[in-house]
Amino acid sequence: MQEMQKIEDQTAGPKTGLWGWMDRRTGVDALLRSALYEPIPGGARFAYVFGSGLLFIFISQVITGIFLALYYVPSADHAHTTVAYITKAVTAGSFLRSLHAYGASAMVIVLLLHLSQTYIYAAYKGPREILWVSGCVLFALVLGMAFTGYLLPWDQRAYFATAVGTNAASEVPLIGETLKRFMRGGTEMGTLTISRFFVAHVFFIPACIFALVASHISLFRKAGAAGPPDEDPYEPKKKTELFYPRQVLMDLSLTALLIVGLGSLCFFAPMQLGPAANPADAQYIPRPEWYYLPIFQWLKYWHGAASVVGILLIPMVLVLGIVALPFFDRSIERRPWKRPIAMGAYGFVSLALLGLGLRSQYLDNHDPGVAQQLAKQKAEEQEYMRKPFETELSSATLAAANVALADPEGAKGKEIFESLSCNACHGDGGVGTAAAPALVGIKAKHSPDQVAALFKHPTAKMTAGGMPPIDLPPDDLKALIAYVESLK
Amino acid sequence: MCAVNSEGLTSKSTTAEPSRQNRRSFLGALLAVGSAVVGALLSVPLVRFALFPLIRQTTDTKKSPVGSVSEFASLAEPAMRTIQIEQIDGWRKTVSEKAVYITKDRRDQLCVLSSICPHLGCTVPWNKEKKQFICPCHGGTFSVDGSRVSGPSQRGMDTLETSVEDGKLLVRFEYFRQLVSDKEVVG
Numbered sequence: 241m242q243e244m245q246k247i248e249d250q251t252a253g254p255k256t257g258l259w260g261w262m263d264r265r266t267g268v269d270a271l272l273r274s275a276l277y278e279p280i281p282g283g284a285r286f287a288y289v290f291g292s293g294l295l296f297i298f299i300s301q302v303i304t305g306i307f308l309a310l311y312y313v314p315s316a317d318h319a320h321t322t323v324a325y326i327t328k329a330v331t332a333g334s335f336l337r338s339l340h341a342y343g344a345s346a347m348v349i350v351l352l353l354h355l356s357q358t359y360i361y362a363a364y365k366g367p368r369e370i371l372w373v374s375g376c377v378l379f380a381l382v383l384g385m386a387f388t389g390y391l392l393p394w395d396q397r398a399y400f401a402t403a404v405g406t407n408a409a410s411e412v413p414l415i416g417e418t419l420k421r422f423m424r425g426g427t428e429m430g431t432l433t434i435s436r437f438f439v440a441h442v443f444f445i446p447a448c449i450f451a452l453v454a455s456h457i458s459l460f461r462k463a464g465a466a467g468p469p470d471e472d473p474y475e476p477k478k479k480t481e482l483f484y485p486r487q488v489l490m491d492l493s494l495t496a497l498l499i500v501g502l503g504s505l506c507f508f509a510p511m512q513l514g515p516a517a518n519p520a521d522a523q524y525i526p527r528p529e530w531y532y533l534p535i536f537q538w539l540k541y542w543h544g545a546a547s548v549v550g551i552l553l554i555p556m557v558l559v560l561g562i563v564a565l566p567f568f569d570r571s572i573e574r575r576p577w578k579r580p581i582a583m584g585a586y587g588f589v590s591l592a593l594l595g596l597g598l599r600s601q602y603l604d605n606h607d608p609g610v611a612q613q614l615a616k617q618k619a620e621e622q623e624y625m626r627k628p629f630e631t632e633l634s635s636a637t638l639a640a641a642n643v644a645l646a647d648p649e650g651a652k653g654k655e656i657f658e659s660l661s662c663n664a665c666h667g668d669g670g671v672g673t674a675a676a677p678a679l680v681g682i683k684a685k686h687s688p689d690q691v692a693a694l695f696k697h698p699t700a701k702m703t704a705g706g707m708p709p710i711d712l713p714p715d716d717l718k719a720l721i722a723y724v725e726s727l728k
Numbered sequence: 729m730c731a732v733n734s735e736g737l738t739s740k741s742t743t744a745e746p747s748r749q750n751r752r753s754f755l756g757a758l759l760a761v762g763s764a765v766v767g768a769l770l771s772v773p774l775v776r777f778a779l780f781p782l783i784r785q786t787t788d789t790k791k792s793p794v795g796s797v798s799e800f801a802s803l804a805e806p807a808m809r810t811i812q813i814e815q816i817d818g819w820r821k822t823v824s825e826k827a828v829y830i831t832k833d834r835r836d837q838l839c840v841l842s843s844i845c846p847h848l849g850c851t852v853p854w855n856k857e858k859k860q861f862i863c864p865c866h867g868g869t870f871s872v873d874g875s876r877v878s879g880p881s882q883r884g885m886d887t888l889e890t891s892v893e894d895g896k897l898l899v900r901f902e903y904f905r906q907l908v909s910d911k912e913v914v915g
């Protein structure tokens with residue numbers, strides 16, 4: 241701390257000009273100084289770049305997410321159309337959507353690297369228990385973001401993967417069914433599911449992430465950088481190097497790599513969108529995103545009574561073990577080769593996850609039926625992507641009106657309605673005008689007999705408004721009434 | 729005092745050289761400019777995405793086919809046709825039906841009239857006997873070319889924008905403000 245003070249004294253010159261003017265009003269200089277002149281025991285290393293990489297991807301996700309919301313509508317009947325609009329019609333839409341979707345994968349990858357680095361360097365030791373726990377919660381929140389965001393395009397892939405995902409929740413003993421219904425907003429997947437996932441994805445989880453990222457960073461600054469594995473986690477003894485400039489440059493090189501990597505991926509191999517979700521498609525084989533494959537495969541092994549062990553007990557022990565790690569792993573030894581149990585556990589869990597993921601892939605590739613269906617699904621996706629964007633026919637439209645007219649009686653009635661100029665005052669389709677009220681929805685108020693009576697003998701109020709009595713042959717009258725009663 | 733040596737580690741014996749300070753602030757400026765440039769570059773797709781409605785037309789009323797021009801060549805009196813109006817609204821569209829009249833204007837050219845009364849919006853029928861459009865609501869009358877004859881309306885019936893493509897008469901349907909003397913598009 242004392243050293244820090246000296247550094248500040250040394251680098252803080254008299255602030256003049258615009259910067260000085262700004263600083264005297266905002267204190268921005270001190271803020272920047274405290275951000276950049278953080279001491280790192282043992283000096284800058286490439287191993288430390290993942291945290292700021294995550295921050296960069298998170299900011300990118302927030303920005304692209306906000307922009308995507310300019311066109312997206314979270315409802316079962318518009319979600320897919322609006323994502324198709326973004327992908328196929330809006331300028332740079334495909335690129336931004338890809339950036340957001342691939343960004344999620346990049347986030348998981350960098351998060352795993354960040355976690356691995358912290359674990360291998362035992363950087364959770366020392367007064368860093370809460371820092372570690374906040375990181376674990378952030379991990380869970382990021383997986384939650386990936387899960388909820390995956391559904392939103394509402395294409396076949398999204399729909400069926402989420403159906404499987406939410407179904408897995410029902411395997412949880414006792415509360416499973418309730419949990420599934422809570423997630424879906426009902427027993428089936430539908431428009432309420434989208435609303436829930438959207439709110440979780442856009443408001444709830446991001447709010448938690450913002451709060452936790454802020455506390456994660458401030459906890460990190462409070463505890464100080466842990467330094468290399470041979471450093472004392474409580475009282476660092478190594479010479480320190482400031483975050484700026486070398487560590488900043490290293491961090492920026494990861495950022496540059498991410499920009500170039502993600503940018504070219506999104507440009508040359510943009511994210512696909514499949515055909516709209518069709519819940520009646522009984523052949524569709526759902527597959528989750530790669531980072532959920534190990535869990536997906538794991539769930540396959542547990543059925544019936546044993547599922548308590550496989551789906552609840554083992555994952556819970558694993559998660560608790562990870563979260564509580566700094567509370568029971570109390571030695572100050574940080575060198576990996578001196579921590580055989582910790583490193584063994586790390587290797588075992590990593591290999592198990594990798595093995596499960598590969599096994600799932602292997603099974604898909606070696607079952608001819610499954611492989612064929614998966615290939616077909618992929619082909620359907622590509623086929624859909626080739627088609628130009630098709631505007632969605634609004635439900636308040638002629639096609640809907642024409643459905644009612646499939647009935648020949650109603651169609652005849654419509655002709656009479658127009659030939660008698662009923663539409664002159666009551667409007668086309670009976671929507672009403674300034675001169676006469678709407679007829680839409682009259683069915684709820686008057687039965688066909690009542691309407692016939694009003695046609696023959698209009699009320700005084702109707703006559704005053706200009707409604708003439710209607711005298712028609714019985715067949716025509718019946719048709720006209722059928723039409724008027726069908727108006728919606 | 730302490731400074732940063734060439735390995736980047738602080739050593740407490742040396743003092744800061746001005747040249748190193750300069751080099752660091754030069755690097756800082758370089759990074760600031762670099763980040764600004766990259767940031768600007770990255771915001772290009774964002775700006776294009778947000779400005780899409782300025783680049784392309786996102787709302788549009790498609791021209792509706794009325795019939796072939798030859799069909800109306802020897803028009804004795806206004807002919808009523810129901811046209812389908814397709815309105816594009818971003819990613820959705822609505823299709824509705826409206827009645828229009830095909831008639832001849834003063835210079836004997838084909839023109840298309842909206843059937844909506846410019847007074848209060850009733851649908852105006854053509855009266856064969858009187859050879860006039862007579863609105864059933866408040867008795868407004870209009871001549872064969874749609875110009876106002878009598879009644880509460882402050883202007884004649886509204887003509888619609890037409891065009892001819894491959895011998896087909898097309899019309900762009902629009903709604904006009906009621907109760908005013910000048911034709912004024914609403915929406």
Ligand code: FES
Nearest residue numbers: 845848863866868
């Ligand atoms: S609405 Fe036609 S005259 Fe009043």
